[in-house]
Amino acid sequence: MQLRAMDSCWLAVVVACAACEDPAGAADVSAATATDAETQAESESATDAVVATADDSALPEAEAEVTAPVAPSLEGGVTLADENPDPGIVEVHLQAGAVSATLVEDLGPLPLYGYNGQIPGPIIAANVGDRVIVHFENALPEPTTVHWHGLRISDAMDGSPRLQEPVAPGGTFTYDFVVPDAGTFWYHPHVRANEQVEKGLAGMFVVHERERPAVSRERAFVLDDILLGDKGLAPFMADHMEEMHGRSGNVLLTNGHDVPLALTARQGELERWRIVNVANARTMEVAVQGAKWRVVGTDGGLLGWSYAPERLTVAVGQRYDLEVVYDQPGEARLVSYVLTIDDHNNVVDVPVALAKVAATASDVVAAPAIYAAPPLPAFDPVDLDVTLELTGAMGPNGLVWTINGMKDGMSGGHEMMLFEAARGANARILLENLAGPEHPFHLHGQFFQIVRRNGEDTNAEEGLKDVVLVPGMETVELRARLDNPGRWMAHCHILEHAELGMMGEFLVTP
Numbered sequence: 106m107q108l109r110a111m112d113s114c115w116l117a118v119v120v121a122c123a124a125c126e127d128p129a130g131a132a133d134v135s136a137a138t139a140t141d142a143e144t145q146a147e148s149e150s151a152t153d154a155v156v157a158t159a160d161d162s163a164l165p166e167a168e169a170e171v172t173a174p175v176a177p178s179l180e181g182g183v184t185l186a187d188e189n190p191d192p193g194i195v196e197v198h199l200q201a202g203a204v205s206a207t208l209v210e211d212l213g214p215l216p217l218y219g220y221n222g223q224i225p226g227p228i229i230a231a232n233v234g235d236r237v238i239v240h241f242e243n244a245l246p247e248p249t250t251v252h253w254h255g256l257r258i259s260d261a262m263d264g265s266p267r268l269q270e271p272v273a274p275g276g277t278f279t280y281d282f283v284v285p286d287a288g289t290f291w292y293h294p295h296v297r298a299n300e301q302v303e304k305g306l307a308g309m310f311v312v313h314e315r316e317r318p319a320v321s322r323e324r325a326f327v328l329d330d331i332l333l334g335d336k337g338l339a340p341f342m343a344d345h346m347e348e349m350h351g352r353s354g355n356v357l358l359t360n361g362h363d364v365p366l367a368l369t370a371r372q373g374e375l376e377r378w379r380i381v382n383v384a385n386a387r388t389m390e391v392a393v394q395g396a397k398w399r400v401v402g403t404d405g406g407l408l409g410w411s412y413a414p415e416r417l418t419v420a421v422g423q424r425y426d427l428e429v430v431y432d433q434p435g436e437a438r439l440v441s442y443v444l445t446i447d448d449h450n451n452v453v454d455v456p457v458a459l460a461k462v463a464a465t466a467s468d469v470v471a472a473p474a475i476y477a478a479p480p481l482p483a484f485d486p487v488d489l490d491v492t493l494e495l496t497g498a499m500g501p502n503g504l505v506w507t508i509n510g511m512k513d514g515m516s517g518g519h520e521m522m523l524f525e526a527a528r529g530a531n532a533r534i535l536l537e538n539l540a541g542p543e544h545p546f547h548l549h550g551q552f553f554q555i556v557r558r559n560g561e562d563t564n565a566e567e568g569l570k571d572v573v574l575v576p577g578m579e580t581v582e583l584r585a586r587l588d589n590p591g592r593w594m595a596h597c598h599i600l601e602h603a604e605l606g607m608m609g610e611f612l613v614t615p
């Protein structure tokens with residue numbers, strides 16, 4: 106279901122920016138209803154394909170063959186077919202190009218961008234340790250790169266426009282790397298990302314464990330939002346709110362659909378849900394209703410333990426793996442809490458259904474799944490102390506976002522080197538947010554642990570991450586073991602903040 110006029114812009118208006126109460130930025134698309142029937146049909150037929158389940162052996166042989174030879178499909182999207190017969194190599198073609206997609210019926214088809222003609226892009230799936238070769242072609246009218254968010258690969262393959270000359274329109278590039286960690290990752294452009302990602306360029310990248318937890322099936326949910334006006338995509342950076350808080354959409358998209366996905370399962374089944382938030386700026390608050398659920402994995406892969414929050418905060422760029430057990434027949438829902446204004450003009454926090462799963466009564470009893478995780482790296486002793494002050498300032502051309510008083514060179518020159526470390530160094534990184542808006546901060550090429558928030562121990566909150574949400578005026582302390590050498594980007598994942606300067610680099614020497 107799409108949002109009506111309200112969304113987190115309003116939160117910003119109400120809570121953070123009392124001076125600018127003009128809600129004009131939040132266009133009303135309440136007439137919006139439909140979804141792209143074609144894409145829907147496509148993803149539904151893909152959904153019918155065989156899934157990664159523990160009981161693949163129980164499938165009739167003809168179907169079992171569909172999954173061979175490598176990464177089986179996940180439900181929730183089209184998994185790119187592996188073109189390479191070598192079981193240790195996944196080789197695919199990926200094209201970024203203009204697409205015409207109907208997200209909202211009244212607006213008709215909109216000129217957007219997609220990977221292989223799809224929004225979101227197809228799922229790329231591999232097994233941990235595989236070599237992945239992506240033959241990329243840029244059919245966009247502008248330069249782009251592909252960044253493999255969360256994959257600890259070499260910097261030359263990371264899609265950083267500082268190391269890789271962006272792929273020109275009509276150009277190609279072969280990304281070739283080995284995936285070192287199992288987990289849920291994603292890919293997106295790193296050139297003018299605030300526009301290119303908003304227009305649809307984002308997809309999930311799944312790296313399966315060698316020993317996959319035995320679950321009834323896996324599902325992928327790519328959570329997004331898009332800001333539409335009466336004539337289609339609202340203009341970029343057209344208002345102060347977008348510069349201040351990032352671009353918050355007024356239509357929620359789940360796997361490219363603005364209506365709740367209609368899914369089915371059986372009572373007693375146990376599923377693994379992979380969730381990624383690919384929105385430009387919207388922090389999502391999600392929950393599962395009508396089924397038992399817990400968090401089993403995060404940015405860095407399976408936790409090896411689990412926790413069961415009431416709601417799960419998913420900052421942009423972050424991923425979570427959930428275990429969902431249909432402990433009763435009936436409807437289970439994936440919901441996202443959204444601030445809206447009720448009939449009495451009160452701001453209320455309502456759960457919007459992103460997906461509805463009809464669980465039919467059955468006597469299936471799924472065996473408990475085992476989510477084994479590799480041991481955590483040692484983060485002690487600390488070899489290096491880094492403090493990064495995140496703030497904003499008014500520049501001659503409007504708002505700029507800075508790290509330690511520096512802003513990314515908007516026209517050429519990217520000199521913002523934040524710190525240097527020798528490979529294997531343990532860094533203590535203090536992120537200090539000195540202003541009101543939140544910053545989901547991202548390090549390329551490394552994982553970290555969140556050890557303290559505002560000086561208080563977090564008990565190594567949430568396992569390994571590569572994005573941490575730093576709320577306004579708060580301080581977060583990380584421990585990062587910098588074991589992947591290279592020149593890496595570090596930036597706010599609110600893509601407008603990054604574009605307006607909050608994007609630097611760090612160096613890990615071999």
Ligand code: C2O
Pocket residue numbers: 252254293295422547549594596598
């Ligand atoms: Cu998704 Cu530079 O990151």
Ligand code: CU
Pocket residue numbers: 543544545597598599602603607
């Ligand atoms: Cu930010």
